[in-house]
Amino acid sequence: MRVMRHTLGFFLPLVVMAVCYGWIVVKLFHIRNQQKHKAIHIILAVVFAFVVCWLPYNITVLIDTLIQGGTIPLKSCETRYIVEVMLHVTQVMAFLHCAVNPVLYAFVGEKFRNQFLSALHNHSIISKRLQRAYRRGTESSAGSIRSRNTSI
Structure with missing residues (x-):
């Protein structure tokens, strides 16, 4: 189930964004318009915000999955506690993406x-x-x- 979460919740959206925004950037490079640089900056900011907000959570979930599966052995209860705290902190960061995106579009314009x-x-x-x-x-x-x- 966690593999599906990574695939559908992070990697698939990242690939779709990279392909779509990549296509837009290629099209922008072929036009002569003073505004194209600003559009490219917005695209880069949106992709960067997605990665910064969601990558830590996905890495933490992967570590938690490996611990639960026994691939990474736990040395202490403190390690488990740290992973649990990191899951909560990075989840908040991931959810903040919903607030960051509109701000990026609004304030960059x-x-x-x-x-x-x-x-x-x-x-x-x-x-x-x-x-x-x-x-x-x-x-x-x-x-x-x-x-x-x-x-x-």
Whole structure:
């Protein structure tokens, strides 16, 4: 059952993401668009977040499976306790992926980031100077309108 968990819960999604996003990146390299670098950064961030959130859990489950199967002998009860704690900690990390993904899409996109910063400024949470500092060049004269209307 745990082999199925690894296969269906980690390796299959990782392969599907790698193939699909790889295809998208290849297509992006063939077009001439200033926004393609930002799209590639988002893709890399999403794949990186998946691996960082889910890999520790899958490694811990694999270690637990090997201990339960007798492949890795236990030397003490403390080792078993550490594995149990690590299972819980890494499971929380894995579940955090559900919260990380939308944040990545939202905050990497310039349009969302700029509107969020404007809302913070309008509610006097941040200063105008700080808002401009974090807008990352979208205040430039000619490209200002165009960059505010893009979501990536």
